[in-house]
Amino acid sequence: MIFTRLKLNNFKSHEHTVIPFDKGISVIVGENGAGKSTILEAISFALFKQHTGKKIDDLVRNNANSMSIELEFTSNNRDYKIVREKKSSLKSSLFKRTSSEGGYVHVCTGDKEVASEIRQILDIDSDLFLNAIYIRQGEIAELVDKTPAEKKQLIGKLLGIDSLEKAWKNLLPFITDYESQLAELNGKLYNSEELMENYKKKKDELESLKDRGHELEEQIDEVDGLLKEISENKRNMEREKEIYETQIKNLEIEEKTFAKLEDEKRMVQEELDKIREAEEEIDRLEKFVSKLDVYLDFEKSVTSIQKLKEDEKEIDDKLDSIAEQKEIVSNMKEGYNKYLSSDEEINKLSDQKNNLEKELATMAKLEKDKKELLQSIEDERNDIEKFFSKSKDKLDDYGLDQDILAKIDDF
Template identity: 65%
Template sequence: MIFTKLTLNNFKSYGHEVIKFGDGITVIVGENGAGKSTILEAISFVLFKQHTAKKIDDLVRNGSDENMYVDLEFVSNGKEYKIHREKTKSGLKSTLLKKTTSKGQFIPSCAGDKEVANEIQSILDIDSDLFLNAIYIRQGEIAELVDKTSSEKKQLIGKLLGLDSLEKAWKNLQPIISNYEKTQSELKGKLFSSEELKEEYDHKKALLGSLKEKGLDLEKQIEEVKEMKAEKQNEKTNMEREKEIFDNFNNNLDAEKKRLESLENDKRTLQDNLDEIKKAEEQIARLEKFVKKLPLYLDFEKSVTSIQQLELDKQKIEKDLDSIATQEELLVTKKDGYNKFLAADEQIEKLNNQKINLEKELATLTQLEKDKKQLLKSIEGNRNEIERFFSVTKDNLYDNGLSQDILTDVDNFTQLEEVTDNFSEEVSNKVKDLSLEIISKNEEIVKFKQAIETAQKPLDELGDVENKCPVCQSDINPQKKNELIDSYNNEIKINEKSIEENKENIRLLNKNKDSFEEKYNRLQELSKDIIGYKNKFDNLEKDLVRLNEIDDGLESKEYTNTKLGELILDISKEKVGREENKEDYDAYIKSKGALDVLSSKTELQYKLNQVNNEVDVHVKNIKLAIDQDPHLSGDMSTADLQARITDLKNKEEEFN
């Protein structure tokens, strides 16, 4: 597995960082707390979701509102892969992507914690424990390994490689192995008693043969019993069939007896009915002559009633015809006034629409005047604020060290933004240069400390030896020994002095760096303010354009006022003319409404003719009825006619 690219976004101390790994060995160098271990932890997190934090939320950069994510691109067995792990509000999102060709795009291969973990383990052929123990050594463990004794080194390497867990597993297996060996011994012991088991088997086999013979005898007896049972079952079936036939004969005999009794009762009933029929026939013959007269009387009554109703209808039709003639005459006399009223009303509506449009236009112009006042006030305030900011910003840039010659030529926001960005970049480069110089001084301190350790070790050994050089093991005399001791002490003092000088330089460099960082931060804030005021300046120019548009629109206000006054006078004149014709209009509408309610003149005349014809038909029917029955006459009262009809209906009911 070869790493090619690592991307960190809001991971611990990193905002957004992209690290590309070149060919060969990559060395990460930096001060304590610079973020070297964070890079390794990010690799461990993205590969196996392993980290040193208590929870994933602790990996998110403080004060960040964006999602935290880590991307790792690597090559394994000639294939390119990419792992993406992202912390969102809903949880952790994991995705493994793969390139199908060397110049192609990464395509999602699988998603989800479990699926991605299984796929990575399959690709790398290692799990998280092996990675952490055998490949990834945490901060401080190498230094700890160097200072240990041989036995301690063995123990620490075993811990790093996970050998201690294997030893623990071996100890846990010891009781299982002992139990297995014990069980194996017991089984071997049981094999010695196989002869006794064989004798017991033969005895039980002979007993089984005897039981089988007894079983065969019992099966024969069972078959005989089954045959006897079948014979008895057939006899039972035959007896049940004969009993059923006997029961049927008895039931049929009882039914015939009941049927004969029923026929005798029916005979007596029919004779009684026959006697009643003879009496009814005699009564029908007596009532029939009265029943035949009932339709004649009903027709006579219907014709009399119809003539009375038709006379009422005739009177109503004649009244409606008179009303129609009156309303038609009114329509003719009032039509001219009606038309004049409509024309005036239409003209008023047209003028009112024009008046409404002018009033709306005037209201718009009035609002424009208000907008103009507010816009003037806003323009004045924004212009003063922008000019004040522009001046103050140039002063701030000068106070922070920007040349007055450069600031003299700046007269707009674009130039101001450009010089501020350039100045900010210069300060940023200065901070980077100071950081590199501090790193260089720290590296020199490390070298001086190593030189001190290199001199201190033989110096300590010189105190323990008599006449041997601790470095080359050659013979030395006391004078030479003292010279060596002075030389080593002098070298240590020189290096210690150099360390102190470098520390003082680092302190001054850090102080200078802090000053430039503060200046850079101030310039960054100033750049943001410049962008904001640049937008305000653009809005100010738009407001000036809007002000010109408002002035153009307000030029038509006087004309609109004059036109509106003329329209109001015209509407007043039209209303006077309309009122003069209001009475004719109302009378015309009333007459037209009355004609709409009344039927048409032709239809009423047709109905009148129909009524006269129906009266003639009913008169003929009355004359025919009087000719057929001498008891009927045109002078017969309604009460006598009703009494006669009621008597005939009673006789008809009796007849029916």
């Protein structure tokens, strides 16, 4: 990271200050209170919002209503600019130059967003910056007058050792958990032979289930063939059923017609009886009336009788047709019964097919359980290998003797 330009407006003692940083080493010289440390604090504030005041308002120059800092720097051959402005509230923005001759383009706005981008660009955070790069005014001078214990504490603070001690304390629960996981993995190692035996048994069971599955698939194919054949027979029977039902309807219509004709026949018979009675009456009265009138009445009666005979013949023809329809219905009744029995057979085959499909689903679940078991064994084996690898690396880092490390490898 190389600073190229710093611009301060109403920042502490600097009213309007622009500092260009040339190539090479820059030295800031001035009397006490001239604002040398303020320049470094402005850089710290621009990068990480770190300052020595109790609040940000303490950074604003007296009798001023606003304050701003612009810091331009180069990192990884890219030019950046940070702008922090304090008016009613603090506004932070980050810009990046697109080319050597171009201007800056906006990257992000907001304290969290700018802080995140700065950490990614510089690959350091505020604590590392303060401990290793920038030491605040007075902290080195304070070290001279301290006792050895106080010097140790202050140096630890400057170098971040207290953070390391705190990190070590926070790490102890993880080490304990790590050791418990080690004991658990050692226990699993002793059970590996039992797991392999279970794996072999499961594998044998799976092979047996696969053979059974092939048999079930063949049976399902046979059942599917029978279902197709029965479905075809069912379709044929459904067509015959439709014909049969049509014949039944026709028969019902014919029966209604027959009943109607029976009524008409009865009425005709009654008319014939009346005609006979009339003929008898004519014969009795023939000697009392003129022959012409009797002849005319007789001719009408004959015509009526002929018409009634024609109606009787038509009725007999319809009765014959009804009898034929009854015979057809009787012949088709056997096929209809076969159709009903085929429905029962289809239901039985459907139940058989459902049972076979359930067995296949059970086999699929067992296959899935086998894969999960194999994956679990593989994961545990990988965990064990990672554990021994990490343990060896850690022990090597602690300077453990190579002979002992060799024994760990043997183990």
